[in-house]
């Protein structure tokens with residue numbers, strides 16, 4: 001195993017503050033088994049990750065640092081702690097204690113703090129942060145964005161500082177508590193239990209695989225779809241907590257390392273492969289879970305574009321007046337998802353020619369073909385296109401981004417164009433990138449008559465990955 005395989009993870013782990021073992025798990029829930037599971041996670045990660053010197057010689061914490069983007073635009077935050085916590089300044093000195101409220105205000109490039117009586121507690125410059133933390137595992141910290149605004153609750157410790165003229169708010173939270181705050185927003189608490197358990201393992205694995213991903217911003221994950229949606233305590237539900245508890249510490253590995261456990265809302269009947277067909281997660285057919293065992297499900301979405309409208313979207317860099325004549329799929333992956341499309345742009349078509357007098361633009365070379373300028377600057381014989389035709393290659397991902405990912409739902413589509421002046425029609429299946437666990441499919445598999453358990457669901461969508469039990473009791477031994 002190469003030691004540079006996870007250099008970013010090593011950096012992320014090594015830069016963390018050193019805490020005594022009892023502090024390390026201070027914010028962990030007291031749910032049965034959770035504490036021992038986290039201890040086991042630390043132990044197994046010490047074995048799994050090649051950062052042995054860092055872990056054994058320094059400190060490893062099974063805590064996730066989550067950037068809370070929803071507070072970035074705020075200028076003032078009110079913090080509370082139940083039953084109580086300590087407010088530390090940038091040097092780690094305790095400046096206040098209790099339940100608060102503490103008011104933190106951004107003033108230019110610094111953040112000042114005031115206590116409940118309005119006394120100024122000090123100010124930390126850009127790069128530093130205030131930290132609200134508790135030694136009590138059950139402590140819940142809350143953030144309010146101003147008078148009358150909703151209160152948001154988090155476990156763990158909160159860091160608040162300024163960066164680039166904006167607030168940077170980070171929740172440093174135990175891995176299991178982090179997963180409790182993810183499952184509901186990502187799958188919904190009403191999903192079948194075994195699907196929720198599969199989601200818990202996927203989200204836990206995804207989190208570990210993300211360690212150090214946003215190192216320059218000071219955190220591992222974002223609380224948005226940039227990583228996975230995390231809403232803290234307000235997302236916790238009994239059903240989701242049970243799914244976390246009953247899979248505590250289980251992760252998916254390949255060659256002993258946590259995989260990139262992507263998941264998607266709806267794969268459309270076949271999941272997308274990794275960058276290579278054998279990379280985990282691989283492409284998996286789950287048309288049966290979409291109620292279409294005999295073949296691919298029918299198209300789930302259709303988009304119709306008049307040629308001029310699609311030309312406006314895709315015409316960047318194309319000379320004014322060129323007409324979009326054709327859009328053709330030229331490359332797909334093993335799942336059938338479109339990777340590349342070729343756009344054919346032709347010069348404006350002249351009025352119908354008078355009899356016996358072909359127009360200049362209809363003139364052909366001696367061979368009857370035309371030279372076509374490609375996007376890469378090469379030339380190619382492509383009869384019978386008119387002179388001045390431009391061929392452009394675009395990726396399906398960029399097309400989807402241009403139209404809008406919630407409108408152009410996936411890259412699992414076909415495109416048709418019945419006539420020169422007719423509309424371009426895109427018909428597709430699925431919603432999202434399509435990699436890894438398909439949530440709609442997982443929920444269907446968990447229900448009768450299939451009644452898959454979470455292990456079978458994970459085995460289906462992460463074929464080739466090993467579900468790694470961290471303790472003998474979890475192994476059922």
Ligand SMILES: [Zn+2]
Nearest residue numbers: 267269438441
């Ligand atoms: Zn699916």
